[in-house]
Amino acid sequence: MINATLFLRLLRGHRIRLAVGLSVVVIWSLLFPVIYQAIQESLAENPGRPPGGNFSSLARTISVGFIHPISIALFGILSAGLTVGAISGERQRGTLELLLSRPLSRRTILATMMIEGWIGAALVSLAYIGGTILGAQIAGVTDQLAFEQLPILWAFGALFWGMFATIGIATSGSFDRTAPAMAITVSFIMFNYIIEVIGSFWDVVEPYQYLSLFNHFSPVDLLNGTVDSSSALIFGVVALIAAGWAFYIFPRRDLAAPN
Amino acid sequence: MFGSKVYYLGMSSSFAIQTRALTKHYGRTGEIKALTSLDLEIREGELFGFLGPNGAGKSTAIRTLLGFLHPTAGSASVLGLDIVKDSVEIRRRVGYLPSGFAVYDYMSGREYLDHMRALSGRPSLLRHRIMEALELSDAILKRPVRDYSRGMRQKIGVVQALETDPELLILDEPSEGLDPLMQRSLQELLLERVAAGRTVFFSSHLISEVERICNRVAIVRGGKLVALETVETLVRFQRRRVDALVARKPSRLATLAGVFGVKVAPEGKSGYRISCEAEPAAVPKLVARLQTSDLRDLLIEAASLEEAFMSYYGDARHSSGAVQVFPEVAEVKRAKPKPVAKRPVAKRTPAKKSPAKKSPAKKRSSR
Numbered sequence: 001m002i003n004a005t006l007f008l009r010l011l012r013g014h015r016i017r018l019a020v021g022l023s024v025v026v027i028w029s030l031l032f033p034v035i036y037q038a039i040q041e042s043l044a045e046n047p048g049r050p051p052g053g054n055f056s057s058l059a060r061t062i063s064v065g066f067i068h069p070i071s072i073a074l075f076g077i078l079s080a081g082l083t084v085g086a087i088s089g090e091r092q093r094g095t096l097e098l099l100l101s102r103p104l105s106r107r108t109i110l111a112t113m114m115i116e117g118w119i120g121a122a123l124v125s126l127a128y129i130g131g132t133i134l135g136a137q138i139a140g141v142t143d144q145l146a147f148e149q150l151p152i153l154w155a156f157g158a159l160f161w162g163m164f165a166t167i168g169i170a171t172s173g174s175f176d177r178t179a180p181a182m183a184i185t186v187s188f189i190m191f192n193y194i195i196e197v198i199g200s201f202w203d204v205v206e207p208y209q210y211l212s213l214f215n216h217f218s219p220v221d222l223l224n225g226t227v228d229s230s231s232a233l234i235f236g237v238v239a240l241i242a243a244g245w246a247f248y249i250f251p252r253r254d255l256a257a258p259n
Numbered sequence: 260m261f262g263s264k265v266y267y268l269g270m271s272s273s274f275a276i277q278t279r280a281l282t283k284h285y286g287r288t289g290e291i292k293a294l295t296s297l298d299l300e301i302r303e304g305e306l307f308g309f310l311g312p313n314g315a316g317k318s319t320a321i322r323t324l325l326g327f328l329h330p331t332a333g334s335a336s337v338l339g340l341d342i343v344k345d346s347v348e349i350r351r352r353v354g355y356l357p358s359g360f361a362v363y364d365y366m367s368g369r370e371y372l373d374h375m376r377a378l379s380g381r382p383s384l385l386r387h388r389i390m391e392a393l394e395l396s397d398a399i400l401k402r403p404v405r406d407y408s409r410g411m412r413q414k415i416g417v418v419q420a421l422e423t424d425p426e427l428l429i430l431d432e433p434s435e436g437l438d439p440l441m442q443r444s445l446q447e448l449l450l451e452r453v454a455a456g457r458t459v460f461f462s463s464h465l466i467s468e469v470e471r472i473c474n475r476v477a478i479v480r481g482g483k484l485v486a487l488e489t490v491e492t493l494v495r496f497q498r499r500r501v502d503a504l505v506a507r508k509p510s511r512l513a514t515l516a517g518v519f520g521v522k523v524a525p526e527g528k529s530g531y532r533i534s535c536e537a538e539p540a541a542v543p544k545l546v547a548r549l550q551t552s553d554l555r556d557l558l559i560e561a562a563s564l565e566e567a568f569m570s571y572y573g574d575a576r577h578s579s580g581a582v583q584v585f586p587e588v589a590e591v592k593r594a595k596p597k598p599v600a601k602r603p604v605a606k607r608t609p610a611k612k613s614p615a616k617k618s619p620a621k622k623r624s625s626r
Binding site (some may be wrong): 003005006013093094097098099100101104105257 | 353361377379380
């Protein structure tokens with residue numbers, strides 16, 4: 001179903017982005033246990049100060065890092081960012097023609113590119129958790145880290161961002177240019193994120209928060225072991241719909257000569 | 260000349276490419292007719308040229324054959340395989356070079372070729388031979404593709420298309436960006452492949468190239484096939500250009516059937532210069548008529564494939580309906596140089612008397 005030669009070439013083409021991006025994610029994520037420890041020390045020195053809200057526990061602090069806008073940007077670049085330009089970018093550069101002239105079905109090309117996006121999502125989720133463990137060790141708070149919950153956090157993170165990677169490949173296979181594919185994918189992610197954020201402080205929007213995919217991704221619940229497994233189902237269904245669209249539309253498209 | 264279409268009872272595997280009423284229209288209502296009812300048969304082992312200006316439908320036909328475009332109507336087979344059902348298998352056995360060939364800039368030439376070969380799933384059999392012919396060294400292949408000139412990239416494109424020795428080569432403007440020496444090397448490579456039993460189907464803007472190496476040629480206009488003949492046949496039936504020097508002004512030349520564009524101009528004291536075009540069948544009568552006017556010099560130029568090509572496009576500007584207007588062809592027509600003999604003079608009669616002053620015709624013949 002996927003082509004190993006093409007897959008390795010895709011990884012090679014994105015190797016610098018992956019290496020730099022994953023390094024940044026590790027550094028970014030190790031900051032949160034350190035920040036948590038600093039806040040806890042500050043609270044201990046000033047007992048009169050109110051507890052730290054989102055920084056009141058390590059699980060909450062890690063959760064803040066997971067859905068911080070900078071994390072969203074990093075996770076997006078390393079998952080959906082890999083797929084959104086996969087087909088449309090090759091088409092725009094004119095390299096898709098030669099790829100299609102080889103004995104590869106369009107579905108094979110699509111599946112290979114989609115898998116790369118999922119690999120990116122899995123790696124970025126792993127990098128975040130790796131950075132968190134490293135940060136917890138630096139801050140000396142490993143005893144507060146629920147190690148047994150980390151695999152499920154990784155799996156949900158990979159599924160969540162793999163879903164956006166699938167949306168990226170669906171838009172990529174639908175357009176001849178990267179710009180519209182990118183615009184739709186980024187708008188979709190932003191729309192979901194904004195609904196979640198605005199809903200958290202604006203009563204009018206709050207009833208609609210459940211419409212946001214971010215609303216169903218709760219790292220703190222995952223770390224506390226109180227997650228609702230229906231969230232995984234939602235992410236899976238959305239990813240399946242996007243994949244279904246991609247596998248329907250791309251093989252049926254007419255690929256006229258590039259301008 | 261091209262009036263008789265061949266209708267087939269079924270697709271035959273002895274043809275490398277066979278299309279039957281192959282049609283590709285774009286747009287919601289099919290208003291853009293890129294290709295209309297194309298009937299082609301290209302035999303195995305043939306070197307086939309596909310001519311037409313930009314927008315004529317060449318690339319559409321090629322892309323439909325390779326499965327990049329889905330036909331609106333009609334059917335086609337490549338190497339006996341259906342272009343819709345067996346597209347992947349077709350591409351396993353075909354070498355393809357697209358027009359405006361693009362590469363992955365972050366790779367070296369060698370990495371790119373190795374990658375494309377690996378994707379084809381076939382061994383590289385001819386890389387060294389092609390590299391030698393196109394003067395591509397190992398040192399060049401080690402450099403990143405982004406540093407290559409356009410011609411160098413085109414050479415890489417040629418190598419990737421030919422190196423696995425595919426049964427059929429489909430090349431869209433293969434000479435694009437190559438200098439004349441490399442164009443000649445490429446032509447020799449293609450002739451080699453044909454001699455080895457392979458089939459070559461290529462489109463080109465370089466009519467001289469097609470004329471030099473192709474067995475047969477198809478000309479498309481406005482998405483329709485307007486000619487499908489051997490090069491010889493296409494040329495043979497073209498009008499000849501006739502240039503004559505006569506002592507006396509001839510009468511009623513323009514009334515001769517098959518004679519066109521007669522121009523008569525005084526040529527000093529030596530007589531009259533006659534220039535016109537004539538259909539091959541009308542030439543004997545024309546010469547006979549000229550001889551009655553004391554013919555002193557005669558130059559009959561054979562047509563070239565370019566003229567045959569232009570004859571199919573000459574009326575494009577005045578056509579209506581589905582036939583499109585091709586500004587680039589009009590441009591070519593405007594810029595067309597004065598006729599020069601591209602082929603051996605078909606017939607020449609010696610001057611009866613040496614003219615006192617060297618005439619233009621004499622000058623031309625002395626070159």
